[in-house]
Amino acid sequence: MxxxxxxxxxxxxxxxxxxxxxxxxxxxxxxxxxxxxxxxxxxxxAAAGMLAPVSEVRYGEEHLLALGLASLRRYPTFVAELEGRSGQRVGLRQDGTLIVATDAGDRAALAELHDFQVSLGLDATLLTSRECRSLEPSLSPEVRSGLLAASDHSINNRxxxxxxxxxxxxxxxxxxxxxxxxxxxxxxxxxxxxxxxxxxxxxxxxxxxxxxxxxxxxxxxxxxxxxxRPVKGEILRLQVRPGCPVPGHSVRGLVNGREIYLVPRLDGELVVGATVEEMGFDTVVRVGAVREMLRDAHQICPGVDELALTECIAALRPGSxxxxxxxxxxxxxxxxxxxxxxxxxxxxxxxxxxxxxxxxxxxxxxxxxxxxxxxxxxxxxxx
Ligand SMILES: Cc1cc2nc3c(=O)[nH]c(=O)nc-3n(C[C@H](O)[C@H](O)[C@H](O)COP(=O)(O)OP(=O)(O)OC[C@H]3O[C@@H](n4cnc5c(N)ncnc54)[C@H](O)[C@@H]3O)c2cc1C
Structure with a gap:
């Protein structure tokens, strides 16, 4: 009844x-x-928890940028109220996102992204390879240039x-x-x-x-x-082990035109992701996806090889x-x-x-x- x-x-x-x-x-x-x-x-x-409207801005998505910036501005207060109400810490980090590039094509794409960000009045700074590594000593010597979006944040979405x-x-x-x-x-x-x-x-x-x-x-x-519609994303969780160098900022990388990101948590977890696939409601984690993400993560941060692989999952973004x-x-x-x-x-x-x-x-x-x-x-x- x-x-x-x-x-x-x-x-x-x-x-x-x-x-x-x-x-x-x-x-x-x-x-x-x-x-x-x-x-x-x-x-x-499943998500990585990046709060990154500046580093994620794309051509033709200016409306999304306006919405993202408006939400990012609300985040510190939203978190303070939520933490106050729940008595739980949610791991908001306000230390920016570093985007790095290795080969010539990826460096050109990064310079183009920077021009676009500047044309929109966004806070983004191009860095040399030396400046990138002084900010993030865990980066590979293969990293040739970078772009710092200092106002981007991240959060432990779980x-x-x-x-x-x-x-x-x-x-x-x-x-x-x-x-x-x-x-x-x-x-x-x-x-x-x-x-x-x-x-x-x-x-x-x-x-x-x-x-x-x-x-x-x-x-x-x-x-x-x-x-x-569902848009599938496979994503990995790694656990930092003592003595293993890993990034302190969120790092996004362009590796041969593919995007990869590494998002560190305050508790020693490193989130590595993610695929973007039109596969209906399928949530199988493919071996090939895991292999590609780990290879690209290693390309920009070789220290990931020494971390513990603790989780491989797939989930569905609600795409419009x-x-x-x-x-x-x-x-x-x-x-x-x-x-x-x-x-x-x-x-x-x-x-x-x-x-x-x-x-x-x-x-x-x-x-x-x-x-x-x-x-x-x-x-x-x-x-
Ligand atoms: C791999 C990956 C990485 C991501 N990284 C980021 C990131 O770094 N930053 C970011 O901002 N976003 C990120 N996202 C996107 C973000 O996770 C989603 O946009 C967000 O979680 C959507 O939230 P939601 O509440 O709309 O949907 P969901 O989290 O999917 O929740 C929908 C809920 O509806 C429930 N439901 C379904 N059917 C019914 C029903 N019939 N009755 C009742 N309940 C029902 C489900 O059980 C589910 O709990 C990522 C997503 C993925 C997959």
Whole structure:
């Protein structure tokens, strides 16, 4: 028999996006339920935790940059509040990202990236090979040039997600560890959210934040289904051993045109990633992917050979057609989406939570940003 409960907002999906939204909404004094069969266990668990809008900027993605910079600015306060509330440290590092290149083609690509960053007014400095190694003695002598994006940060995304789960519990957010099977949306509300365990939630607003699964919830009208797809990423975790030289900053490398990154944690872990593959919902870790990532990591930081390989996993980024997330009201009554964060969901969690809180409470603090992420830019979705 189904059980019903009333909430102001029901959030489908408890990754960093759904959990951050739930926390912000709860702070607005709204009653909130989050439904997820395995909270904080998907891409939010796998990610590297780079908060790096400057080093990751790409041609044609200026909207994403604006959003990323706005979220990065919010991060120190977001973390201070979260750590204060949860009593847990989440490992925010504000020591910049170093991008390095080895062969002539990669050096030219780095110089081009620098020109682009400067044209956008971003803080990025080109470094010689000697300057790179004095900043990061663990780098290979093969490194010929570098680029320092001093304002980029990183975070331990697993600690971040754990702290968000803990805050959800202490802030009186209901966390249901079951799967949403369907929604029933009607004008006027309230809306209904049906769960696998028989629970039926009744809520004024439903927030769809189920990552790449957001397109597969029964009952969402076709014109409101967000156009998201899974983008596979394989990623490794290494553990530093005494006496092994490893980077102290996040290091991104260009190796024969391929991108590799090494992200150090405060606790001695080194995250190495990541592949970007269009493979549907496949999460098999391929031997070839592990081999290539380790070879490229070794090319820029030979010391990785001495570290312990502790984890190889794959997860699914929620990709959108233009790599910009979809955050906003849909045409379906009471349904808001917050998904499609692709390779930037950890970075974009604070701004996403604030934008959704503004939408639900009817406050307009960031109208321009809301335009950039509006689901209305895809004709089939939004109002
Ligand atoms: C290898 C890799 C490296 C990455 N590195 C970075 C990085 O360095 N920096 C960065 O900013 N981002 C990074 N990302 C991207 C980032 O991880 C994602 O953008 C982010 O985690 C998306 O969060 P989410 O909450 O939308 O989705 P997810 O973390 O995927 O969470 C979605 C949740 O929805 C739940 N769900 C699914 N179906 C249902 C249902 N029917 N009912 C209820 N719940 C459901 C799932 O169980 C899951 O917990 C990386 C991603 C990968 C894969």
């Amino acid at each position: 189904s059980r019903s409960t009333d909430y102001d907002v029901a959030v489908i999906g408890g990754g960093v996006i759904g959990l951050s939204i739930a926390w912000r909404l709860r702070e607005c004094d709204l009653s909130v339920a989050v439904v997820d069969p395995a909270p904080a266990a998907a891409a939010s668990h 600690r971040l997600a754990a702290a968000l789960v803990s805050v959800a519990r202490t802030c009186d957010i209901r966390l249901l560890t079951t799967r949403v099977t369907a929604v029933e949306l009607a004008e006027p509300g309230p809306q209904r959210v049906d769960c696998e365990d028989g629970t039926r939630l009744i809520a004024d607003t439903v927030v769809l934040a189920a990552g790449p699964w957001s397109a597969s919830i029964a009952g969402v009208p076709a014109q409101a289904v967000p156009p998201v 057609p233009d790599n910009v997330p979809l955050i906003g009201w849909t045409t379906a009554p009471g349904l808001l989406v917050a998904t499609g964060h692709h390779r930037n969901g950890i970075l974009l969690a604070p701004i996403t939570a604030d934008l959704v809180a503004d939408l639900v409470t009817g406050v307009d603090r960031a109208g321009e940003l809301l335009e950039l992420v509006s689901p209305r830019r895809f004709s089939a979705v939004g109002t």
